[in-house]
Amino acid sequence: MQIRKLIDSGHTNQILVSHDAVPYVYTDYATSKNEIEGWSYDPVDFTVCSTILIDELKKAGCER
Amino acid sequence: MADKTASVNHSESITRRDYLQRMALWGAGACLLPTAISPLLPKAQADEKVLNAQTVLGPVPVNQLGMTLMHEHAPTVDWSELYEEKPGPLPGIQEEMLTNVAKLLNDFHDTLNDKTGPGAIVECTPIRVGRYPQLMKELAERTKVHIIASWFWCEAAASQHRWAIELGYAYNGVKRFADLFIREITEGMEDPLGEFGEKFTDMKAGMIKIATSTFLRPSERRVHEAAATASIETGCPITTHTTNGGGLEEAQLFLQVKANPKRSVLAIRGIKMTGRMIMLMSIIASWQNLDSMCNSIGSGFPSIHRKRRDADSEVNR
Numbered sequence: 001m002q003i004r005k006l007i008d009s010g011h012t013n014q015i016l017v018s019h020d021a022v023p024y025v026y027t028d029y030a031t032s033k034n035e036i037e038g039w040s041y042d043p044v045d046f047t048v049c050s051t052i053l054i055d056e057l058k059k060a061g062c063e064r
Numbered sequence: 065m066a067d068k069t070a071s072v073n074h075s076e077s078i079t080r081r082d083y084l085q086r087m088a089l090w091g092a093g094a095c096l097l098p099t100a101i102s103p104l105l106p107k108a109q110a111d112e113k114v115l116n117a118q119t120v121l122g123p124v125p126v127n128q129l130g131m132t133l134m135h136e137h138a139p140t141v142d143w144s145e146l147y148e149e150k151p152g153p154l155p156g157i158q159e160e161m162l163t164n165v166a167k168l169l170n171d172f173h174d175t176l177n178d179k180t181g182p183g184a185i186v187e188c189t190p191i192r193v194g195r196y197p198q199l200m201k202e203l204a205e206r207t208k209v210h211i212i213a214s215w216f217w218c219e220a221a222a223s224q225h226r227w228a229i230e231l232g233y234a235y236n237g238v239k240r241f242a243d244l245f246i247r248e249i250t251e252g253m254e255d256p257l258g259e260f261g262e263k264f265t266d267m268k269a270g271m272i273k274i275a276t277s278t279f280l281r282p283s284e285r286r287v288h289e290a291a292a293t294a295s296i297e298t299g300c301p302i303t304t305h306t307t308n309g310g311g312l313e314e315a316q317l318f319l320q321v322k323a324n325p326k327r328s329v330l331a332i333r334g335i336k337m338t339g340r341m342i343m344l345m346s347i348i349a350s351w352q353n354l355d356s357m358c359n360s361i362g363s364g365f366p367s368i369h370r371k372r373r374d375a376d377s378e379v380n381r
Contacts, residue, residue, distance in 0.1 A: 016134045016329060017133075017134070018133040018134040018135035018136055018185075018186075019133060019135075019136060020135050020136065020137070020188075021136055021137065021138075022137040022138075022140075022141045023137075023138060023139055023140075023161075023164065023165045023168060024139050024140040024141070024161050024164075024165070024194075025140070025141050025142070026140065026141070026142035026143070026144060026151070026152030026194065028144075028152065029142060029143040029144040029146070029147055029149060029152070030143075030144075030147045030149065031149065032149055032150075034144075034149070034150050034152065034153060035153070036152075036153055036156050036157050038152050039140075039152055039157055039161075041160075041164065043164070043168060044168060045168075045171075046133065046136065046168055046169060046171065046172035046185070047171055047172050047175045049131075049133060050131060050172060050175040050176060050180070050183075051175050
């Protein structure tokens with residue numbers, strides 16, 4: 001796990017994480033359609049860092 | 065113009081506690097990893113001066129942000145203006161957007177506890193690429209999660225706003241870019257409902273976001289220099305997005321122009337977990353150790369690790 005490698009290398013307090021998630025994207029951006037239907041909704045999960053990542057870090061041996 | 069409360073002596077040594085507290089300046093994140101590495105997070109000291117993060121609803125003490133996701137987009141991204149097309153219409157879908165995205169953010173809030181909540185996001189949508197300050201404000205009013213907006217323009221391997229290209233190449237272009245950064249930070253973000261620059265909102269940006277595409281291209285270099293100037297002037301932190309290289313050059317440039325590395329975040333794409341792309345952001349408290357960071361993680365981070373000659377080869381293909 002890459003984060004674990006950073007931690008093991010002494011960079012623990014230089015790590016920030018995020019999802020780069022986008023719920024609504026206008027997909028007809030390169031056309032002149034300009035209709036509501038061009039909006040695409042993806043119910044992205046903003047909880048991965050606060051849930052799954054924590055569990056994965058614990059599995060990788062990162063202790064509290 | 066500069067926020068005196070956010071000023072930092074570049075030469076002073078930094079303790080872990082100072083480091084964490086100061087990285088939270090202007091919304092750069094009150095927390096790093098929330099619980100797994102929490103022993104590294106210091107307990108708040110009641111007698112310490114509490115600094116504010118600039119959210120779209122106004123300043124919030126950093127110790128009230130909770131876990132902060134450093135690079136998100138909510139609610140929209142829309143590249144239309146980059147292609148000289150009208151942005152996607154909001155009337156008729158705006159209410160649905162706000163309802164749905166508020167729920168997604170509240171789901172994040174619900175995973176946090178008293179120590180790690182309420183939660184915050186740094187909203188990194190570029191100017192005129194679906195960044196609607198008023199929409200973000202309305203979203204913030206519907207969720208318990210704080211929203212920190214940013215200012216952003218980059219080349220990032222996409223077509224670009226004509227006004228931004230012209231501004232960058234104009235006489236004194238770097239300064240004019242910096243002035244625009246500073247205006248958004250100190251007075252309010254540009255209002256996209258109209259022609260570029262016609263009017264501004266009173267909602268302030270709390271972060272400067274810039275990016276590279278492959279290596280640090282000339283136009284990107286100008287924006288980076290402007291961002292550094294604005295950061296030095298205002299104390300506002302910088303976050304970057306390295307699309308497919310350029311991280312090392314970013315670090316070198318920031319060092320060269322004496323931007324404060326304690327307030328700079330290099331974003332590195334590339335960790336896949338459970339089918340989702342996670343962005344790892346590395347705060348470089350000491351830019352000099354960037355090479356050692358890259359070496360320690362091997363080739364897993366091409367966005368920062370790629371050498372310029374590789375990028376050049378790619379461009380030439």
